[in-house]
Amino acid sequence: MFGLKMPSLVACMNIILYFLSLFLCPSAILFIKASETNAEPYEHDRVVNLPGQPSNPSVSQFSGYITVNKDHGRALFYWFFEAQSESSKKPLLLWLNGGPGCSSVGAGAAVEIGPLTVTKNGEGLHFNTYSWNREANLLFVESPVGVGFSYTNTSSDLNILDDSFVAEDSYNFLVNWLQRFPQFKSREFFISGESYAGHYIPQLAELIFDRNKDRSKYSFINLKGFIVGNPETEDYYDNTGLLEYAWSHAVTSDQQYEKAKQVCDFKQFNWSEECNEAMDVVYNEYSEIDIYNIYGPACLLNSTSSTVNDSRSRRSKSLSEGRNGHRLRMMRIFGGYDPCYAIYVEEYFNRIDVQSSFHADIKGRNTNFTWEPCNDFILNTYNYSVFSVLPIYTKLINGGLKVWVYSGDADGRVPVIGTRYWIEALGLPVKSSWRTWYHDNQVGGRIVEYEGLTFVTIRGAGHLVPLYKPSEALSLIHSFLSGKHLPTHP
Numbered sequence: 001m002f003g004l005k006m007p008s009l010v011a012c013m014n015i016i017l018y019f020l021s022l023f024l025c026p027s028a029i030l031f032i033k034a035s036e037t038n039a040e041p042y043e044h045d046r047v048v049n050l051p052g053q054p055s056n057p058s059v060s061q062f063s064g065y066i067t068v069n070k071d072h073g074r075a076l077f078y079w080f081f082e083a084q085s086e087s088s089k090k091p092l093l094l095w096l097n098g099g100p101g102c103s104s105v106g107a108g109a110a111v112e113i114g115p116l117t118v119t120k121n122g123e124g125l126h127f128n129t130y131s132w133n134r135e136a137n138l139l140f141v142e143s144p145v146g147v148g149f150s151y152t153n154t155s156s157d158l159n160i161l162d163d164s165f166v167a168e169d170s171y172n173f174l175v176n177w178l179q180r181f182p183q184f185k186s187r188e189f190f191i192s193g194e195s196y197a198g199h200y201i202p203q204l205a206e207l208i209f210d211r212n213k214d215r216s217k218y219s220f221i222n223l224k225g226f227i228v229g230n231p232e233t234e235d236y237y238d239n240t241g242l243l244e245y246a247w248s249h250a251v252t253s254d255q256q257y258e259k260a261k262q263v264c265d266f267k268q269f270n271w272s273e274e275c276n277e278a279m280d281v282v283y284n285e286y287s288e289i290d291i292y293n294i295y296g297p298a299c300l301l302n303s304t305s306s307t308v309n310d311s312r313s314r315r316s317k318s319l320s321e322g323r324n325g326h327r328l329r330m331m332r333i334f335g336g337y338d339p340c341y342a343i344y345v346e347e348y349f350n351r352i353d354v355q356s357s358f359h360a361d362i363k364g365r366n367t368n369f370t371w372e373p374c375n376d377f378i379l380n381t382y383n384y385s386v387f388s389v390l391p392i393y394t395k396l397i398n399g400g401l402k403v404w405v406y407s408g409d410a411d412g413r414v415p416v417i418g419t420r421y422w423i424e425a426l427g428l429p430v431k432s433s434w435r436t437w438y439h440d441n442q443v444g445g446r447i448v449e450y451e452g453l454t455f456v457t458i459r460g461a462g463h464l465v466p467l468y469k470p471s472e473a474l475s476l477i478h479s480f481l482s483g484k485h486l487p488t489h490p
């Protein structure tokens with residue numbers, strides 16, 4: 001089912017050893033046979049080489065499916081990279097993208113922080129010298145089912161997706177993934193991600209935190225903390241920040257700002273019609289620039305999907321009323337400073353040779369299957385039932401988890417303003433006040449340490465921070481994982 005592959009060199013060696021052993025000593029036969037049949041299960045998932053992958057340096061990578069629900073036939077697809085050096089000493093880091101409905105393989109791995117990023121027009125892969133697998137063993141999963149290569153055999157599952165569904169499947173994914181990679185079972189574990197994963201991550205962390213207390217029923221996961229970037233967290237502050245950012249960055253007019261402030265009550269889960277109309281005007285001010293990186297260029301390539309397409313948005317909006325309509329329009333995480341990346345990634349992951357090297361060419365799949373960076377259906381039908389994850393922050397901070405929040409300050413979608421509002425609302429005592437951190441002698445951004453939470457801005461970065469500021473982002477994750485301070489002197 002996974003297109004089982006063994007590195008041919010290893011297979012050869014085994015055959016040679018086997019015949020040698022016939023002459024040397026009979027007990028060796030037993031030994032070699034035993035080790036063959038006991039080959040670690042994860043070796044079946046090893047990716048020998050991906051089409052267009054540079055031959056140097058070598059990358060130790062695995063991919064495949066993990067069943068998360070047997071009854072419904074749900075399986076999540078993952079891509080895993082061992083740390084570039086001293087893998088056995090480095091922590092395990094999971095990365096999640098948002099949407100909801102966007103692929104962590106297509107964005108996080110292939111565009112942002114993976115060691116192999118997709119090149120122009122999906123022709124091949126490039127070695128990313130700023131990959132976060134310099135700091136950790138790096139795991140990406142396409143979640144929930146319906147995203148990328150992940151699937152369910154019970155199609156009605158796709159109509160009931162919400163935050164708790166995602167958390168439950170992600171939890172089962174981790175437990176079963178650790179079953180396949182037992183060498184990571186007791187390893188320090190951290191979760192990272194951006195955007196709508198600002199909802200996923202605290203809720204997954206809470207599930208692990210709670211279940212870790214009952215070792216008779218659940219397997220222990222050595223969760224130490226999480227780090228989220230430009231995270232959707234609490235609708236009131238996030239939307240207030242979005243509107244203020246559009247005004248304070250000269251995107252929308254004084255009049256429109258005042259009007260939206262007057263008619264919108266962002267404390268409501270659903271917006272009034274007047275608010276929808278006012279916010280529509282604000283969103284439209286972003287239509288020719290990139291809301292995810294307001295000073296960056298926009299992608300001018302045409303594409304069948306993946307790009308912010310006005311007529312598409314308008315059509316989609318009319319399909320769903322109110323708040324979800326706005327989400328639909330605004331949650332395309334791939335509108336990055338070059339949304340053309342999404343086009344390249346889509347081309348690459350739809351190649352048959354890529355899917356087969358990736359163990360993603362499962363039998364019985366609809367022959368019309370298309371891998372997409374984001375699944376519009378999920379974005380459209382997802383049950384947005386959680387207004388705020390702030391209570392979870394309070395709980396997990398008190399529970400001793402390490403919590404970091406970072407923000408690219410050129411993102412108009414989940415802007416730094418709203419993030420500052422909700423961090424302030426947590427009411428944590430300040431441990432080390434607002435100051436500058438440096439990168440290559442330039443101001444990388446600002447940093448504030450609270451008791452239990454560290455907040456870092458990345459100057460000039462948009463929504464996908466590691467895409468726009470790869471070197472700064474590597475420095476950030478190094479600091480988070482190692483506990484070494486970001487430089488506060490040039």
Ligand SMILES: *[C@@H]1O[C@H](CO)[C@@H](O)[C@H](O)[C@H]1NC(C)=O
Binds near residue numbers: 067074153364
């Ligand atoms: C989904 O159904 C296919 C075809 O019956 C089967 O091969 C596969 O194992 C099922 N997936 C899961 C996760 O059970």
Ligand SMILES: *[C@@H]1O[C@H](CO)[C@@H](O)[C@H](O)[C@H]1NC(C)=O
Binds near residue numbers: 269270321322
């Ligand atoms: C918001 O609107 C949706 C769709 O109209 C509705 O199903 C839901 O109950 C509303 N939620 C609240 C809190 O009013």
Ligand SMILES: *[C@@H]1O[C@H](CO)[C@@H](O)[C@H](O)[C@H]1NC(C)=O
Binds near residue numbers: 300
């Ligand atoms: C994109 O499509 C428009 C309208 O179909 C066309 O005028 C334009 O030349 C296309 N641009 C590119 C870069 O292909």
Ligand SMILES: *[C@@H]1O[C@H](CO)[C@@H](O)[C@H](O)[C@H]1NC(C)=O
Binds near residue numbers: 303304
């Ligand atoms: C935008 O979407 C509409 C409707 O789906 C489609 O007809 C049109 O070709 C798209 N335009 C571009 C530039 O992709």
Ligand SMILES: *[C@@H]1O[C@H](CO)[C@@H](O)[C@H](O)[C@H]1NC(C)=O
Binds near residue numbers: 367
């Ligand atoms: C696949 O696509 C073709 C052409 O669009 C269509 O005729 C066919 O019914 C589709 N098959 C399935 C299984 O959806």
Ligand SMILES: *[C@@H]1O[C@H](CO)[C@@H](O)[C@H](O)[C@H]1NC(C)=O
Binds near residue numbers: 160162383384385
């Ligand atoms: C969405 O989730 C809420 C809270 O779990 C639930 O009460 C509601 O029935 C769900 N709505 C739909 C349409 O499934």
